[in-house]
Amino acid sequence: MRPVDAKSIHILTGILGANDRQAEHNREHLGRHGILAINLMSSPGSGKTSLLEQTIDAVGGRFRIAVIEGDLETENDAERIRAKGVPAVQITTGQTCHLDAVMVHDALHTLNLDAIDVLLIENVGNLVCPASFDLGQHANVALLSVTEGDDKPAKYPTMFRAADLVVFSKIDLLDVLDDFSPAKAEGHVRALANPAEILRTSARRPETLAPWIAWLERRLVDRRAARR
Amino acid sequence: MHELAVCQSLLREVARAAAANGAGEVTRVVVAIGSLSGVEGPLLARAFEVARCGTIASGAALEIEAVPVRVRCKICAAETETPVNALLCGRCGAWQVDVLSGEELLLTRVELVVDPT
Numbered sequence: 001m002r003p004v005d006a007k008s009i010h011i012l013t014g015i016l017g018a019n020d021r022q023a024e025h026n027r028e029h030l031g032r033h034g035i036l037a038i039n040l041m042s043s044p045g046s047g048k049t050s051l052l053e054q055t056i057d058a059v060g061g062r063f064r065i066a067v068i069e070g071d072l073e074t075e076n077d078a079e080r081i082r083a084k085g086v087p088a089v090q091i092t093t094g095q096t097c098h099l100d101a102v103m104v105h106d107a108l109h110t111l112n113l114d115a116i117d118v119l120l121i122e123n124v125g126n127l128v129c130p131a132s133f134d135l136g137q138h139a140n141v142a143l144l145s146v147t148e149g150d151d152k153p154a155k156y157p158t159m160f161r162a163a164d165l166v167v168f169s170k171i172d173l174l175d176v177l178d179d180f181s182p183a184k185a186e187g188h189v190r191a192l193a194n195p196a197e198i199l200r201t202s203a204r205r206p207e208t209l210a211p212w213i214a215w216l217e218r219r220l221v222d223r224r225a226a227r228r
Numbered sequence: 229m230h231e232l233a234v235c236q237s238l239l240r241e242v243a244r245a246a247a248a249n250g251a252g253e254v255t256r257v258v259v260a261i262g263s264l265s266g267v268e269g270p271l272l273a274r275a276f277e278v279a280r281c282g283t284i285a286s287g288a289a290l291e292i293e294a295v296p297v298r299v300r301c302k303i304c305a306a307e308t309e310t311p312v313n314a315l316l317c318g319r320c321g322a323w324q325v326d327v328l329s330g331e332e333l334l335l336t337r338v339e340l341v342v343d344p345t
Contacts, residue, residue: 014333015259
């Protein structure tokens, strides 16, 4: 019998190492082009695509937007964005419940990065899986519509802890819904030790988008300053 | 349910470690999974049974070290363990805390069989 040598090797490496390395590469790639990349996450139906449509209208060319859309199936969301005259890449993930850094990298290669200031990545509608996968974004934005429970942050802590900005969407419906308390929802976000700014928007009331657009502009200015 | 994707990524990192050490077989894989990582240990264990097939770790056992959430209060400096959805200081109740642990998603150790020839 040949002698065998058993070894125990201590390592300390991220389990998602391959994704993290690709995400870092994406971030550098975006950084070289001065692009601010935002990872937009929420449940299905919270109004991510509507927010993007209204954002494009509200920005009105003050900065140049491109969109990456993640869905299990269909090209529908990308078509809605393209109808606004903005470049959009649809990633259909099949049965995969989240975007990952490789998918985003492939999508980046189909965009003209010299013609983009802000890249908005709409992740697959899902409050669980997308939170674990770095895409190379500079900030995470989590949407919570007021038609959902105000305890969603307590139910999905990993997602809402990862958010750099939380947006309460469909805020116009607060007039007819009395079971969503923005104060309680904010309390649940704070209980995740997350100091993120919280904004309230309604795609039906374009004036509510001003703080969100201002947030994007501030982040874009910060990105450009960091690049110098 | 993204544990299968996490597992496949884990096995790539295991294969890298095995190759770096000239191993022909992996017998044990040890991971640290924080309760805030978004990955469920029992689901990861089940996914591992499937994902390891046909890899260098096909006979390996998976050992999962569950890492609880610990926070340090910025107000009163106490270090306490908390539930995943209420990262509040266990002493004074403040939410202004730094998370010390609980977000880990780490491969910490592999046990290998190295063919000496």
